[in-house]
Each structure stands twice: as structure tokens, then as C-alpha cells.
Amino acid sequence: MGGAEKYCANLCRCLAELGHRVFLVACECDRDIHPNLLHVPVKVSNWSSSARNLSFHRNSQEALRNLDVDCAYGLSRTFPVDAFRISDPLHASWFDIRYTDRWRNMIERLNPRHRTILGLEQSICNPEHTRAIITNSKWSRQQLLNCYEYPEESVHVVYNGVDLDKFRPLQQVRPVDEKLKILFVAHDFKRKGLGFILDALRQLKAQGVACHLTVVGRDKPSPFRREAEKFGVSENIDFFEPSSRLEDYYNDSDLFVFPTLSDPFANVCLEALACGLPVMTTTHNGAAEILVEDKTGYVLEGSRPLASQIAAKVMRFSRLALEDRLEMRRQARLCAMGYTVLNNARQTLEVLTALTRPRQGR
Template sequence: LKQKGYDLHVLSSKWIEEPGVTCHEINTRSLNSVVSTLSFNRNVVPVLRRLRPDCIISFERTTFQHIYRAGDGCHREWLNLRGYTDGFMKRMSFSLNPLHRVLLRLEKEIFEGTPVIIANSGMVREQIMRYYCVAEEKIRVIYNGVDLRRFNPGNRDVWREELRVKYSIPEGLPVILFVGSDFRRKGLGVLVSSLPYIDREVRLLVVGRGDTAKYKRLAAKRGVDDRVIFAGPRKDIEKYYAASDVFVLPTVYDPFSNATIEAMASGLPVITTMNNGVAEIIDDGYAGYVLKDLFDPPGLGERISEVIDRLPVMSLNSRRKAQEHPIEETVNRFAELIEDRIDSA
């Protein structure tokens, strides 16, 4: 947007200085998540009144924007899925939890009151329409784009050997990659449990922050503790795509996983679930597979084995599919919505 010549102002509780962007620091009370969310929504108002911008875009749960990007998806759907996976008592506790009550109230106000909503998948659009009776024409679907230069198959020639030596992975041994910092929601337990059902020796490389001790115990219980490597959170994530062969994310809920499309751009076949918005651009058997059953380790293991058998072709297909969604296209579509808003003001 900066390159397109907009006068950009960012309202945020934290910001790293960026040339050409004016930052307005918004004070929030960090007593807890509820107070922080409400205080930010309240404290942006006087700044917006002073600035009087032509177009207000929000990526957070605020109620004063012209365009809202629902990057976190639909919280009500996420709670329903958690209730399904966690059981009746957990589902009942959501109605008493102050944070969930606040988020659901804000979500309702945002979806009903914001003129234009951007959903990053058709899945999220359908959820917003179903739960909040929002008109379809009010919601625009703009998939997350990917940086095709940073994430590309050529990275293998640069970093593959270095990373495999670092983690003592023999050359030629297939590596399955998992990226995510909410291990439970992202389905790491199902993936670890699928390893005994893969028809050959592999390594599972786990990148992200989470309760590693819990999943190390699970791996030991399944007899695969020697096959799982925990790398922790990494900023140089493109190196880990380069070192891997298959990307697997058996997530319970993801509006549109950036890691999945980054993996595709890097030339990795992907396996994820129907509850990941990226599933809409994955044709079964072409660039990967979409799982209908979220909790089927044997079935997942079988799919991983199938992908490994077809790595050369599926890797090429995965890159081709990612090339249909460059970050530049996402920015252009976003800019069109901004220009439409300014023209109609």
C-alpha cells in the first residue's frame, strides 16, 4: 500500500518504526485479555476522530472501521469446534468465560455493522453468513497471498543439506514438516500418532512454540520418539521448508493457514483438513490431500505414504498452485476495495 502512494497511519499498541508510515501508539490496559481488547477498541476512537481518514481498515476486533479483515476467522465457529473436541463440560464453560463473551459480542457488532468484510476463505465467509445472517455481497473473499521469491523450491539447493546436518537427518530420509504454535489446535497429536502407520522410516520436524514435553511423552507412548524433532519457533522458516519433503497440518480450525501456502510455494505437497481455508485451493491427489476426518491417525499415515510415493510430481503441482496466489495479487485486490471506499465516500 505504501508503494501505491497512500498516506498510511497505523494505530497499534506496539509498532516497529517504518519509513513512510505514521504510527499512533494506542494505550491499552494489559490487566488481562478482556480488558486489553476492550480498552484498545475504546482508545482508538479519539485518534480516529482527530485523523478523519478516508478509509479505516481493521485487522483487530474493533467496531469503527469501513473494512474489517476477519483474519482470525469466526470465533463462534472455533468455540463450536472446541466444544465438539473437548466435550460437553468444556463447551458449557465457554458461555461463562468473560473473554469469550466479550469476543462474541464484539464479533456480532463487527460483522453486522462493518460495511465491508474481508474473509480469507470461502469457509469463513460461509460461517459469518450462517451465524450472523450477513448478506453475501457484503463479504469479499481474498485469499492470503504468498511471497513467491522468499518461498521457492530453489531454497533446497541452498539450505537443505545444512538443516539436515544440523538435525542429524540422513540424506534420502523423507522429512515431514509441521509448523504451528498452538500444537493442540493445529493437530500435532494426530500427526505424531500417525507415524507408526507410515510405511517407511521418516522424520517429523516440528517448528513452533508449545508444550513439547506433552508431545514427547505421546511420541514415546507410540514408540516413535526417535522420529520426532522439536526445533522450537523459527524466524528463518524458509530453511525448514527447504529441508523437508511433505507438509502436514491436521488442524482443527484455521481460517487460511499461511504456513500451508508457504509450504506449497516451497514445492512441498501438503496434507491438511477441511477446516483449513487453504483446503479450497487443494485438489485431492494433485498438490496434496484434504482430510475429512480430523482424528484418524491410520488414515493420515496412509495419505503421507501415498504422497511420499509421488513426491516429484506433487511437488511441482504444489508450486504451480501456489503461483496462482502471489502476495502482489492480494495487495492489489485490497487496494481496489480501498479505492472503492474512497470513491463512494
């Protein structure tokens, strides 16, 4: 289950527990979320990415027209809705980050997938179609306002929440090994910055800093294995498939490094903090907004070369005394305790309640 699916499940569960009647318009639904959750199934076409996005939009709108609800909250690309949550990088801004070459950028804009996503995004970010937008960070809010003419007063920041019972520190203190244990968790290795970490490991090895990198996620590891071999660090890297027990990886690491190019708020950072694991990420990740430099982690300047910054800050961390590392772990956990799933649901509910209008057919 990815970050968006976890958020949806947690929100539905909390809203149902708070006594609200919740309909989930979706292709599939985990029946274990909550017994009172009402699943409204919609079909999607898997013929292509464009067909999948368009069919979900059209079929979910048809389903909404047959529901008697006070408020429609969109988590996937569809319109009109009362409120929409931006959890993925805005395609309008990510496009220019992904395709920096001018000609490649122009060609890719003709791709049916990109044209469909951009078209849906433009319609969603039209105040005539969406009465309020929720972002999960200030950074994401600013990206929205930079890309689209949407009224500022209708954009609300509600930070993500984390399950503090599932993601918690081990009772025992993890022994300090000779090699610093670095963790990276993602499903898109390139966008999330794995290549920068490999380059940083090369620099750290040249400076005599021993590190071991654990990579967990769903992506093709072969290009990064080759890059690691080129850098001479392949023997210090392990790749693992996605796991439902990520907390075990967090608790077996010294530092979580996530040098993403673009993320509204990567929830893996919050999960790591909840397990008492200091986090290093970029200013292009909304999660950086809750970090305190040298206390709960490290923030990399996204507009500057990342590999050298990673290497310098990993070296700084490696020189910390054991008691200083333990204090960072304690501060990391304390930071996460301010961002619970229930807090997220209640703040989201405040926004949705303000939009509630008398029941009427859509």
C-alpha cells in the first residue's frame, strides 16, 4: 500500500470512528478499514495510463451523481468536487523538473498521458470546479499558487499524520556499528534521489567514512546497481522489495536519507521520525518544514548540487558522540508525536465542515 492509499485508509477510518457516514468511491477497498465504511466501486480502463485516468474521472463523477452527500472530497484526479487534496507533485511543476531539455519537454507535452493529467489538473485547480484545496505542506501550497490562479484563502495546509503505534522506536538501544547504516525507502528511485546518495557514498568512501545503504522499494534496481559499481560502492548496498514491516528497517538504521527532487510531503519521512530515526531530505520536500537542523535531521538545499551536501552532512552525523545520536532520536520521536492520524483527520474535517451545505442532489 502506497502513501496515498495509506492516507485514504487512515482518513476513512478516523472519520467513521468520529461518527460520520463515509462513502469511498474507488476501484477497490480494503474491507478491514472500518465496518461502517461504504464502498462505491467504479470501473477503470487499464488500456493505457490516459484511459485509466479519464475512465476513473468519468465513472467516479457518475457515481457521485447518485450519492446524497454533504461534501465530496477528492483524493484522485476528478472534478467537480467540494474539496481536493494535492498529495502528488503538481504535474505542471514536475514536468519542467523531469524534462529539463527544451525539445524533450515540448515532445513529452504531446504524450497522451501527460496531456490527460495536465488537463485534469488544470480543471481541478479551477475554483469553479473545486471550492477548496488542501495541501500537505506550505511548499506544496506555494507550488499550487505559482502554477495556477487559485484564490489563496481557499488553499489550506493540513500536514500528514502517522500511526504512532505502528511506527515507534524499539525499546532497546540499537548498537553502534563501525559502518553507518543509511536507509532509503521509495517507489521511484530516480525522482526520490537514489543516484545522489550513491554519488555521496563515493565521496564518503574517498574520505574514509564507512557507510552501508539499505534500499527498500518498488523500482528497477539494475541501473543503480551499475552506477554503484561504477562508483566502487556496490558492496555496501542492499536492495529489498517493498515491505509491510517498514518499521523494522527504520529501527535498524542510523539515518534516513531522502534527497527527493519533488514531494509535497513524503510520509516515509514522518514514519522514520516516529521510529526515532533522524531524517535528511531536501527543501523540495514539504516534510522538510517540520525538521529542525541538527536536532531532528538535516535539510538539503534543493537548488544546489545534492551529492556533496549529502556527503558533508552524513560526515557531520557520523562524528556525533553516541549520546548526541540518542538525543537526535529522542527529538525525532517527539517531532512525530505532533503529527498524528487523528489530528490530520480533525483538521481535514474542519475544512470540509466549512464547505458543508444542505443536502441536495449533485
